[in-house]
Amino acid sequence: MASAAEQLAANLNFSAFGKAEELKQRIWFTLGALLVYRLGTYIPLPGIDGQAVAQAFNQAQTGILGLFNMFSGGAVGRMAIFALNITPYISASIIIQLMTSVSKQLEALKKEGEAGRRQLNQYTRYLTLLLAIVQAYGISIGLEAAGNIVQSPGLFFRLSAVLTLTGGTMFLMWLGEQITSRGIGNGISLIIFAGIVAELPRALIGTLELGRQGALSTFVILLVLVMSVAVVALVVFMERAQRRLLIQYPKRQVGNRLYEGQSSHLPLKLNSSGVIPPIFASSLLLLPATIAQFYASTTNLGWLTTVSTLLGHGQPLFIALYLALIIFFAFFYTAIVFNPVETAENLKKHGGFIPGFRPGERTAAYIDYVLTRITVIGAAYLSVVCLLPELLISYYSIPFYFGGTSLMIVVTVTMDTVAQIQGHLLAHQYDGLIKKAKLKGPRR
Numbered sequence: 001m002a003s004a005a006e007q008l009a010a011n012l013n014f015s016a017f018g019k020a021e022e023l024k025q026r027i028w029f030t031l032g033a034l035l036v037y038r039l040g041t042y043i044p045l046p047g048i049d050g051q052a053v054a055q056a057f058n059q060a061q062t063g064i065l066g067l068f069n070m071f072s073g074g075a076v077g078r079m080a081i082f083a084l085n086i087t088p089y090i091s092a093s094i095i096i097q098l099m100t101s102v103s104k105q106l107e108a109l110k111k112e113g114e115a116g117r118r119q120l121n122q123y124t125r126y127l128t129l130l131l132a133i134v135q136a137y138g139i140s141i142g143l144e145a146a147g148n149i150v151q152s153p154g155l156f157f158r159l160s161a162v163l164t165l166t167g168g169t170m171f172l173m174w175l176g177e178q179i180t181s182r183g184i185g186n187g188i189s190l191i192i193f194a195g196i197v198a199e200l201p202r203a204l205i206g207t208l209e210l211g212r213q214g215a216l217s218t219f220v221i222l223l224v225l226v227m228s229v230a231v232v233a234l235v236v237f238m239e240r241a242q243r244r245l246l247i248q249y250p251k252r253q254v255g256n257r258l259y260e261g262q263s264s265h266l267p268l269k270l271n272s273s274g275v276i277p278p279i280f281a282s283s284l285l286l287l288p289a290t291i292a293q294f295y296a297s298t299t300n301l302g303w304l305t306t307v308s309t310l311l312g313h314g315q316p317l318f319i320a321l322y323l324a325l326i327i328f329f330a331f332f333y334t335a336i337v338f339n340p341v342e343t344a345e346n347l348k349k350h351g352g353f354i355p356g357f358r359p360g361e362r363t364a365a366y367i368d369y370v371l372t373r374i375t376v377i378g379a380a381y382l383s384v385v386c387l388l389p390e391l392l393i394s395y396y397s398i399p400f401y402f403g404g405t406s407l408m409i410v411v412t413v414t415m416d417t418v419a420q421i422q423g424h425l426l427a428h429q430y431d432g433l434i435k436k437a438k439l440k441g442p443r444r
Contacts, residue, residue, distance in 0.1 A: 020424065020425060022424070023184075023421065023424045023425065026182065026183050026184050026424070027183075027184055027421075029178075029179070029182050029183045030179055030183035030184045030185070030190065033175055033178060033179050033183060033187075034179075034190065034191070034194045036175065037073075037082065037172065037175060037191055037194060037195075038073065038194065038195075038198055040075075040080065040081055040082040040168065040171075040172075041072070041073045041074055041075040041078065041080045041082050041195070042078060042080060043080055043081050043082075044078060044079055044080055044081075045079050045080070045081060045083070045160075045161055045164055045165070046160055046164065047150060047151050047152055047157050047160060047161075048079055048143065048149055048150055048151065049148060049149055049150075049151060050078070050079075052146075052147070052148050052149045053077075053078065053079045053149055054077065054078075056146050056147070056149060057069070057076070057077045068087075068286055070195075070196060070199070070406055071085055071087060071192060071195065071196075071282065071283075071286070072084070072085035072087075072195060073085070073194065073195020073196070073198055073199060074195065074198070074199045074202075075195075079143070079149075080168075081164050081165065081167075081168040082168045082169075082172060083139065083165060083168070084132055084135055084136060084139075084165045084166075084168060084169045085169070085172065085191070085192075085195070086169065086172050086173065086176060086188055086191055086192065087135075087169075087283050087286060088128050088131040088132040088135060088169050089124070089128045089169065089172075089173045089176075089188065090188070090279060090280065090283040091128075091131055091283050091284060092124045092125075092127035092128040092131055093124055094280050094283065094284060094329075095127060096120060096123055096124045096127065097332075097333075097336065098332075100120070101332075106120065106123075125170075125173065128169065128170070128173055129166065129170065132165065132166040132169040132170065133162060133166050135165075136161060136162040136164075136165035136166050136169075137158065137162050139161065139165060140157065140158040140161035140162060140165075141158070143161070144157070144158075172191060175187065175191070176188040176190075176191050179191075184417055184420055184421060184424075185413065185416060185417040185420055186413075186416065189275065189279075189409070189412075189413045189416070190413060190417070192279070192409055192413075193409060193410060193413040193414075196406045196409060196410055197410060200410075207221060207224070208221070227388075228407060231385055231404050231407045231408070232407055232411055234381070234385060235385060235407065235408050235411040235412065236411060236415070238270055238271055238378070238381045239269075239271060239274070239411070239412060239415060241269070241270040241271075242267045242268060242269055242270065243267075243268045243270065243370060243374050244265035244266065244267050244268070245265065245266040245268065245354055245367070245370065246263060246265060246354065246355060247263065247264045247265060247266050247347065247352045247353070247354060248262075248263050248352065248353055248354075248355055249262045249263070249264075249350075249351055249352050250351060250353075264352075266343070266347075266354075266367075268338075268367075268370060268371055268374060269374075269378075270374050270375075270377050270378045270381070271330070271378035271381060271382065272333075272334040272337055272338055272371075272375065272378065273329065273330050273332075273333035273334050273337070273375075273378065273382075274333075274412055274416075275408055275409050275412040275413065276329060276333045277325070277326045277327075277328075277329035277330045277333065277379075277382055278326055278382060278386045278404075278405045278408060278409070279405075279409065280325065280329045280333075281322055281325035281326045281329060281386075282322075282405060284325060285318065285321060285322060285325070319387065319391070322386070322387065323383055323387060326379065326382050326383055326386060327379045327382075327383065330375060330378055330379035330382055331372075331375055331379065334371065334375050334378075338371060340364045340365075340367040340368040340371060341364045343364070343367055344359070344360060344361070344363040344364035344367060345360075345364075347359065347363060348360055348363070354366060354367075382408075384404075385404040385407075385408055386404040386405045386408065387404070388404065
């Protein structure tokens with residue numbers, strides 16, 4: 001078994017791509033799906049003036065709309081059919097996951113296995129539809145109130161805008177699920193990743209243009225570039241960082257043979273939640289901020305204008321809420337993806353134990369103790385990466401694509417996708433070695 005594993009690792013190279021037909025099909029499917037998504041970000045809503053949209057967006061691109069535009073891959077700035085992007089689905093996923101911790105019925109569904117997960121996914125789709133309709137209606141009202149953007153304001157435009165934007169979100173939700181099942185990587189994350197990466201060159205050109213015009217000094221531009229490289233390096237280091245717990249297995253006797261005890265490690269990532277906390281935090285802040293900003297322009301309610309101002313990007317309330325949500329979701333999502341009690345029971349079932357701790361409850365308590373403390377480090381890392389660049393961007397009005405949130409999404413999704421490709425290659429080559437061994441037959 002060991003020699004087969006060594007041979008498998010030695011043969012893992014780029015030439016394996018030519019033989020892995022299923023992997024190539026998955027990659028081509030993923031690229032084709034992301035191409036369809038990018039095309040949709042250039043198809044404008046019916047009944048709007050594209051030039052008027054561009055002029056209105058240029059005046060507000062440093063605010064909450066700029067952050068919204070980053071997650072939509074530039075679709076908001078063009079007011080395309082995918083302007084809502086996948087944000088309602090992310091918000092719905094957050095709400096459903098929070099409800100599973102409160103509702104006993106949803107918690108029971110979560111424990112039912114595949115059937116329960118399908119039911120929870122169905123609830124998430126229904127809630128996505130509801131949130132998309134609400135947000136789409138808010139956008140249609142805001143567009144009508146913005147002046148000369150809408151060519152024929154009225155009920156027909158609102159209805160067509162709601163149907164188009166909601167349909168775009170539901171299509172992207174379906175497309176993300178197809179990428180996850182038939183492509184490479186997490187489909188939802190890849191859609192956000194594709195939107196950010198596609199707009200990065202334009203953001204870089206815009207930043208250099210600001211420097212040429214004198215709006216930004218050369219020092220600030222260099223500082224942003226150095227900061228971006230530092231953030232990328234920090235993300236790569238922290239996402240690979242682990243706390244390994246020593247696991248011992250006792251000696252065992254099978255028949256007349258006595259097998260020596262073995263040892264292994266239980267790896268605990270410093271950031272088990274990955275890129276989920278900043279995505280969830282941004283999505284939750286975008287929902288009320290967008291609604292408040294749109295309705296503040298259509299009504300005379302002073303408190304809506306105040307809320308819209310306080311939730312503006314770079315404002316103290318926005319920063320405080322963003323920080324609190326990142327920390328909350330770092331702990332919340334870690335608790336979802338890693339269960340110390342279940343891990344301790346599995347170790348006990350297979351005869352493994354952590355030296356110095358009795359199997360069962362004591363082991364679970366120790367794993368939870370370690371996990372909580374390394375999650376504190378992970379939450380602090382997420383806060384630094386996401387907030388410090390955002391403060392600099394807010395102060396100097398630099399495009400959001402150089403912020404910590406966007407860079408972290410790009411780096412993390414890239415690492416996850418590469419890891420999945422390597423996993424497919426390993427599985428393909430391992431199957432090839434097994435087939436060769438069967439063809440050769442048993443050794444005599």
